[in-house]
Amino acid sequence: MGILRKTRSVNRAEWRLSALLLFLAVTPMLLVLSSTRANPARYHDLERSTQPCSDCHTLHYSEGGVVPTKTVFSKTESFVQTAEPSGPYAMLLMRATTNGLCLFCHDGSVVEAPDVVADGLEETTQLPILNYYSGSGDEHSAAGYFANSGGAASIYGHDLGVTFSNSGTDKFTTLNNVTLTCASCHDPHGTPNYRNILTAPAGGDGVSVEMARDVYRDPNNPPGDPPSQSASIAAYKESNLGYKTNTSKWCTECHDQLKDHVGGSTPTTRKHHRADVALNDSAFSSSSKPPDYGHWNGGTGKGFGSSTSSTDTANEGVPRLRFQAYSSSSGVGDVGAAQTVNEGNEVMCMSCHLAHGGKYKGGLVWPYADDLNPVPADQSSGCYQCHNEN
Numbered sequence: 001m002g003i004l005r006k007t008r009s010v011n012r013a014e015w016r017l018s019a020l021l022l023f024l025a026v027t028p029m030l031l032v033l034s035s036t037r038a039n040p041a042r043y044h045d046l047e048r049s050t051q052p053c054s055d056c057h058t059l060h061y062s063e064g065g066v067v068p069t070k071t072v073f074s075k076t077e078s079f080v081q082t083a084e085p086s087g088p089y090a091m092l093l094m095r096a097t098t099n100g101l102c103l104f105c106h107d108g109s110v111v112e113a114p115d116v117v118a119d120g121l122e123e124t125t126q127l128p129i130l131n132y133y134s135g136s137g138d139e140h141s142a143a144g145y146f147a148n149s150g151g152a153a154s155i156y157g158h159d160l161g162v163t164f165s166n167s168g169t170d171k172f173t174t175l176n177n178v179t180l181t182c183a184s185c186h187d188p189h190g191t192p193n194y195r196n197i198l199t200a201p202a203g204g205d206g207v208s209v210e211m212a213r214d215v216y217r218d219p220n221n222p223p224g225d226p227p228s229q230s231a232s233i234a235a236y237k238e239s240n241l242g243y244k245t246n247t248s249k250w251c252t253e254c255h256d257q258l259k260d261h262v263g264g265s266t267p268t269t270r271k272h273h274r275a276d277v278a279l280n281d282s283a284f285s286s287s288s289k290p291p292d293y294g295h296w297n298g299g300t301g302k303g304f305g306s307s308t309s310s311t312d313t314a315n316e317g318v319p320r321l322r323f324q325a326y327s328s329s330s331g332v333g334d335v336g337a338a339q340t341v342n343e344g345n346e347v348m349c350m351s352c353h354l355a356h357g358g359k360y361k362g363g364l365v366w367p368y369a370d371d372l373n374p375v376p377a378d379q380s381s382g383c384y385q386c387h388n389e390n
Contacts, residue, residue: 082094172272201253
């Protein structure tokens with residue numbers, strides 16, 4: 001698709017033809033986007049103009065020889081959005097790279113957009129920290145945050161803009177030479193899934209994780225319309241969601257060497273904690289350290305606490321880990337049911353890990369004694385919540 005730029009050397013008939021071609025090219029995309037409005041998962045909302053096309057795309061990149069800008073208005077502020085120089089770029093995007101485009105808003109510079117990049121390092125521990133959710137009751141969103149804005153490898157979770165060369169089974173995947181971008185997992189135009197994630201991030205049939213079917217959000221805390229910082233924090237923070245099924249299966253779309261660890265199958269070679277298996281399932285109850293249902297249900301004592309600070313070496317315990325609440329007989333129909341604690345709760349990948357990452361090695365949600373000194377009292381707290389050691 002060519003760039004429209006009306007000049008004296010282009011006659012009116014040619015210009016009209018170009019305009020017609022642009023209209024025919026763009027209109028189907030707009031129709032697809034507007035037709036998907038009904039599903040509650042979509043955050044980039046074209047119909048309500050909470051994120052119009054022009055936030056990411058520009059039709060006239062350098063009209064008049066000037067790099068395009070536009071003033072973006074929100075409920076609390078306005079700011080000037082400027083395209084990167086040296087364009088135009090693929091798909092008439094305002095920026096040269098996928099990560100650069102997404103992080104133009106999601107790096108904390110636009111307060112209405114959930115922040116997914118660490119602000120820096122804690123002064124004492126030198127671990128990556130995010131302040132966006134401070135005061136909300138949660139430390140981060142359900143997916144956590146990246147240690148940096150891309151191009152630099154870290155030990156704290158997934159890394160943007162870093163090419164991964166598979167050197168064995170340390171990442172539990174057969175994928176090789178993959179460079180992770182935001183669009184590796186998310187579709188900016190929307191999907192029926194939780195957080196607009198792709199159904200098949202690694203190709204094939206994939207696994208859907210639909211909002212209001214597999215994952216539930218508290219209806220009292222929806223994303224703002226128009227967006228606002230307070231509404232985004234309330235909607236995206238970790239405790240605003242309840243999980244029913246399919247989250248671990250989705251993770252194994254890429255971490256495919258763990259597929260046989262998810263669900264009721266018996267792994268041929270044990271590589272990881274089993275997932276999507278109820279605590280009272282025989283697969284756990286027959287183990288050498290079976291779960292303690294009463295301890296898990298009670299939510300007090302060994303493993304349970306209010307702090308995940310790696311500097312708290314005296315007080316053991318972390319907030320209750322996330323879980324899936326799935327019942328084949330009654331199902332789960334809302335966020336309250338999906339957050340109900342009982343012995344049928346299932347461990348999932350996100351019980352222990354954050355999808356983007358966090359301040360602990362491997363994106364863990366508690367400090368598992370890896371390279372931390374002094375060793376935190378919480379080093380095994382996540383384990384103790386199910387496997388009581390009292």
